[in-house]
Amino acid sequence: MLRLEEIGEFSVITARDPERPGRLLLAERETLLPMLRRTPESHFDRPTSCPDWTVREVLAHCGAALVRIVEGRLPGFTPENNAADVRERRDWPLGRVLDELERGMIEAGPVIAAAEGELDVIALGEWVHAGDVREALGRPGAYESVGMDDALALLSTVSRERSTPRVHASTPIGGMVFGNVVEGRAPARLEADPGTVIRMYCGRPADPARYRLSGATDRELVIYG
Structure with a gap:
């Protein structure tokens, strides 16, 4: 409570509310993912407020981070590992990048809930990155979803x-x-x-x-x- x-x-x-991180992820699964699947693929090459990362690369990072949590491949959130995760997904079809992100948004919440707060900041970061993506795609209220x-x-x-x-x-x-x-x-x-x-x-x-x-x-x- x-x-x-x-x-x-x-x-x-x-x-701490252990369900809060999962709620954030599921909210983005219900709002961000449908919008992304309707977005022309060329728009995923737009730059974001994250230095040197495009929309696609931000999404690749987000999906990779959540799957690391789901699969228990921790610790792993160094700048070097993040960059390597993005490079690994560079040749993936866009649909595969979005599918991985959706999987992470569905499955990571319970794992984060059980981590006694150690991973809550990752869920917040995912929500903020969704704002980065919305802003890069010209959506209003990017950080007010x-x-x-x-x-x-x-x-x-x-x-x-x-x-x-x-x-x-x-x-x-x-x-x-x-x-x-x-x-x-x-x-x-x-x-x-x-x-x-x-x-x-x-x-x-x-x-x-x-x-x-x-x-x-x-x-x-x-x-x-």
Whole structure:
């Protein structure tokens, strides 16, 4: 059960929901995969916000990472292994890349649930990569897809694990707390829409007109270096 610690109008998530990562993956299976299967193959060569990776390569990485989890081939999420996984799939038919991704989205959730939080960050990363793909394909609300509540909840936890500073974030859907208390330093304040919060914490381009941050720098918030 989700437990919240209230700090004024802000909420800190204090308990893990083991089903949350799987819900995120299944949400993308129901929304992203059908869209991708309707997309012209030439569009998969478009660049993404991930340096040097096209849409196809991001999807290949996502599928490979999930299948690593399903098959118990861990640890394996180094930049070198990720690049090797993408190279291995370079000559695959696009349909095979999408089929592997769909398999991973279906089968990885229970494995992540049983991992006691060690792999939750991977599910969040998969959801964010789905946003990278949507943005590259010109879809609106790229980082505001189904599963936003679960994504923000995971982000709250991961932001503490990655030792980002304490931030009180005000959004149109409520206040949340990210990061850790730093001795001698007051919590930073962030006003932004949820999609912009995701962008900022995950190192994606964010329109400065869509947020107001005080007491911290943008760079201090990033959880994926």
